[in-house]
Amino acid sequence: MSRLGDRRWWAIGALALTGMVVGLDTTVLNIALPTLATELRASTSALQWMADAYNLVLAAFMLPAGLLGDRYGRKRMVLAALVVFSAASVLCAYAGSPGVLIIGRGALGLGGAFLIPLTISVVRVLFDEHERPRALAVAMAAQGVSFPLGPIVGGRLLYDFWWGSVFLINVPVCVAAFIGVALLLPESREADPRPADLPGIVLSALALSGLTYGCIEAGEKGWGSPASWSPIVAGVVIGLLFVRWEGRTVHPLIDLEVFRSRAFNWGVLMATVMSFTMFGALFAMPQYFQAVTGTEAQGSGIRLLPIVVGLLAGAGPADRLVKRFGSNVTVAFGLVLLAAGMVAGTATDVDSGYLLSGAWLTVAGLGMGLVFPAAMDSALAALSAERSGIGSSLIQALRQVGATIGVAVLGTILSAGYRGRVDTAGLPAPLGATVRKNVQAGVAVARDLRSAALLHSVRDAFVHGLVLMLAVSAGIAAVGAILALIFMPGRQRRRSAGRPREVTAAAPGGPGPHE
Known part of the structure; x- marks a missing residue:
């Protein structure tokens, strides 16, 4: 039996907590917006940016997050993202102005940009094709539970405490996830990292941000508004440039062969x-x-x-x-x-x-x-x-x-x-x-x-x-x-009933996590 044994499933449970906290934060803000409009004297535009800042940063950094996880270690990046998410939650909870809260929401998006994809990538590394659907179901179920949980928990907290409590609730969940990931999750990374594709990173961030922002504006102002279609068009054009670049560069951010x-x-x-x-x-x-x-x-x-x-x-x-x-x-x-x-x-x-x-x-x-x-x-x-x-x-x-x-x-x-x-x-x-x-x-x-x-x-x-x-x-x-x-x-x-071979050891010269 593998040295990891059933610890892999406990590790996925810890990672599921990260998915839960990201999903919880996605929905809990909607409950708090009317209160924030009063307490922080936030304009309609400021309220919109409190939601949009998270989504835009999330879109911009999701691909670079996967690259950093592959290069420097997925466990390390997940732990760092949990620290960022916790710190951003505290910043949001004690924000004294709409501007500070918007910055905090952007920082939450940065943490989420690492947590969402790296949780799935760890499933790919730890589990073979026999067990992977079940592990994905565990990760997905935690995030699914968080969507209705946001209004329930957020409504209760707003009733009993002050508005900052809807952000502070993230901290104990992040702490529990941090401890679980630190103790249970083996490190994994690319054995032979490629040079970073900086133009690809910039182009992908701009393309995804443009598409996301345009769709957000379309939901607010309609598809006929220039504020809606112009960022979408820009995102599509930049996306095409990204694909062209990825097909020509020696070390692409994304291997287009996967398509x-x-x-x-x-x-x-x-x-x-x-x-x-x-x-x-x-x-x-x-x-x-x-x-x-x-x-x-x-x-x-x-x-x-x-x-x-x-x-x-x-x-x-x-x-x-x-x-x-x-x-x-x-x-x-x-x-x-x-x-x-x-x-x-x-x-x-x-x-x-x-x-x-x-x-x-x-x-x-x-x-x-x-x-x-x-x-x-x-x-x-x-x-x-x-x-x-x-x-x-x-x-x-x-x-x-x-x-x-x-x-x-x-x-x-x-x-x-x-x-x-x-x-x-x-x-x-x-x-x-x-x-x-x-x-x-x-x-x-x-x-x-x-x-x-x-x-x-x-x-x-x-x-x-x-x-x-x-x-x-x-x-x-x-x-x-x-x-x-x-x-x-x-x-x-x-192909095999065994788990996939790990790509690197947790420490140089040490035994691999699946040995």
Whole structure:
């Protein structure tokens, strides 16, 4: 038996904590924004940058993070990222101005840029193809739990303590993860590091930042705004320059040969499709619970728990299904369940009870739980252990962009459906414009005017937009299922029952972690 034995699974448990803290921080800020607007006297623009700073830094540094992990040691980089994430959380908690909080959020994005891909790359190094889907399911489940946990924990903390507590909650989780990673995770790195591709790093950072920022702006201002499409166009152009450079340089940041792998391409695409639809639902459903059903923020988080239950239930048997039926069938079946859940969600109306929402969220979560481990395992199998850091960073960067685009595109469909249906006849022009801005503003105006008719119209219009969004999401998932079945590789003969050889020892001259 390996010297590591079952310690590998405890190490993955410690890494799962890092995924949880990153996911928790992603959602908890949304709960705190109204309080921050008052306590820090933050403008709407400042509030937007509190969210955007995290996403932009995350996008810019994700590929360099994978490179540094491969060169200098993945364990070392994860530990350093946990320190950065903890320090940034303290900075955010005690920020005395919007500017300081924005800087702190950017620092959180820097920590997250290392934690997200390196967690997956370690799975590629520690586990063989027999065990990898199960290890990925553990890592994914922790992050999945964190999304509804953010509103639950954040709402409770805001009720009992001051707003900074929503950031301080990261610190004990990071400390626990740090101790676990330090004690349990073996070091791994590239045996023969390549020279750093500095032009590739800069071009990739600019391309991913441009695409991310443009999609964020599109969600706020619409796709027709120059503030939306100009950064997207710039990101695409720079991305093409990046690809051209990578094909010509001697030591590329990304080995473009990986895109010749059908398993890699379709695995990444299916994981991105899942992220696209999942984040659209996570964006819309809290608004539905709060604006239409009148639930508080904390209660909205609780009502999202069925998606986590389904996700955990799907992730459990995913590896067994991959072994028996192949990645293509498993991913296709998961996407069919995801589509079926969202089709059921289109039956929602203003008077629907929670039973319908809970049921379709569970089915959708079950599909997500099947798709992610199988799709990621397919993509990771195409990577060498030595370059798993940069390869995992590429996978996660593409997923991140897909999630951002999903929120922007599906959010636009939701907003268009709402604005096209809400009835503002008889309202003064300024109030009508406020109502059409979003459902929260519409509910606030209706309550101020004590107009039951306007309140019903606002809620009905939002549900109409939600149904349109779910229908589009279901269609995307269904098309993805067909493509997965046709193009993804099926069952493949396993090369070895042993774990992959580690690429370097924890210390020079010492025994390798798998000896």
